[in-house]
Amino acid sequence: MNYASYPRNDVLCIDMRSFYASVEAIKLGKDPMKVLLAVVGDPNRSGSIVLAASPALKKKYGISNVSRFFELPDDPDLYIVRAHMADYLYVSAEITKLINQYVPKEAIHPYSVDEVWVTVNGLTKLFGSRWEVAKRMKHDILECFGITSSIGIGDNKFLAKVVMDLHAKKQGIAECKYEDVEAKLWSFPIEAIWGIGSRMKNNLNKMGIVTLGQLARYDLNHLKKRFGVMGEQLYWHAWGIDLSPVLGDFVKTEQKGFGHGISLLRDYSMQETEVCLLDLCEEVCRRARTANMAGKTIHLAIGYSKATGGGFSRSRSIQIPTNVTMDVYHVCMDLFLQFYDGVSSVRRAYVTLDNLYKKQETQLNLFEDRAKKNDIGYTMDAIRAKYGSTSILRAISYTDAGITLERSQKIGGHYA
Incomplete structure (x- = not known):
């Protein structure tokens, strides 16, 4: 290559x-x-x-x-x-501020709360080679926060991530240039490589591809025919090539839909599920209103308890885009009553609003006071924004089946 x-x-x-x-x-x-x-x-x-x-x-x-x-x-x-999720988010933000002392924010790409890519181009005169920059950041994170870090260094984001996973977690700091790919990466099984999950591993294994080296030597056209764009990406990654941007705005993407779901801590009856769905619809519509968007397609997914297994996933489109909680809730209830088996307990529920439109593009209905419906939602949102997410709730959210109160104490599904 x-x-x-x-x-x-x-x-x-x-x-x-x-x-x-x-x-x-x-x-x-x-x-x-x-x-x-x-x-x-x-x-x-x-x-x-x-x-x-x-x-x-x-x-x-x-x-x-x-x-x-x-x-x-x-x-x-x-x-x-x-x-304590709030503590972890705070420390993560402080570590990002520390890194920002070395590079501009455009050069920092958080991957998760505990992992970040940093582009350190052009720092040689200030801090030395990229090895020296890595040593300095590792030292500063340990000195300021008491936290040990592992750092991968690469010619692109893929190489930096993979060499960190495979080598730096044992060595502290490890480097992989293009010329090092064959020696440092090809002998590893494909499941050890970032971006290859269990399903892709099984598919590749059936094709006789066990190591990254075997993937690199496989016929590109066959991989593209079998896996499409993903097959081509896997092939180039096996050679250490990654053209994803290393500077700029990494997160600006078009909003495709708004979804909210929950895995319940106990079995819910039919009546309790109705309460849960209202809370989910409230949150979905709040997020849509915040983005000044409305949607025409409502999707409901329900998972039953382990005792019975199964569930269903159905969607329905409406004529006029909406972000009104009760509009979405009524559609969800219609779907629930139509496809629920009437017996099984519920353990998972998910509501999605998509097929989005800008709110100002939606039509008015002459036969109902939609403006009043909209005003109620936006007024409730304003109160919550000023006084807290639980400052105003529907009465049903205070019942044992309500999920909003407990979830308000959590970040990422865990207590703050």
Whole structure:
């Protein structure tokens, strides 16, 4: 492969080691790399997931981020703490501010709360090579926050991410240039490579592709025929080529729809599900109103409990775009009553409003006072924006089946 025509940038991929657990360890005055600590979504539920385990806990007991609370060892030295999402978001934002001291914000691309790409082009005269910049950032993050980080260095975002995952988590800092791809990446199984999930792994394995090197040597035309654009992207990634932007606005995308869902903590009856759906519709429509959008297609997805399994997913389009809560709710209830089996308990529900239009493009209906309906929604939104998300709620949201009050205490599905 001749890499002469492909762009070379100085890109770092920075990962905070066991981020949630590290933040909690620092709060307790413990060494994040030595303490036995598990962060649990809800310690009151035995089946609650372990959101993060400290490196020492992972090494000693094999606890991972897919383990459950009841699987934690009975060790007197083990600290079990509830997740505090607001703290993690705050620390993540502060780390981003630290990185912003080295590069402009346009060069910072957050991938998740604990992982970020940073383009460090042109910093040689100020701080030295990209290796030196990585060392400085790693040192500063440890000194300022007590958090150990792993940093991958690459000629593009893909190489920086992959070398971080495969090598830097053991070495601290690792680098992969175009010329290093064959030696440093090709021997790894494809499932170890960022961007290849279990389904794609199984499909590739059936084609005799087990390692990244085998993927790189596979016929490109056959991959494109089998997987389309994704097959072509996989092929070029196997050669270390990634043309995604490394500077600028990474997140400006057209809004396709507004959705809101929940996995319930217990089985819901038919009547309780009706309450849950109203709360979901309220949130979906609030987000649509905030964006000054309205939609013509309402989608409802329902998942039943494990005892019965199954569920359904249906949608319906309406004539006039709307962002009025009760309009969407009535459509959802029609779909629910039509396709619900009448027996099964509900454990998951999801509502989506899409096929969007700008609000000013919607038509008026001469036979109903839509302006009044709209005003009610926008007025409630204004009150919540000023006084808090739970300052005004529908009475039904205060019942045991309501989900808004509990969810208002959470960030990303976990308690703040």
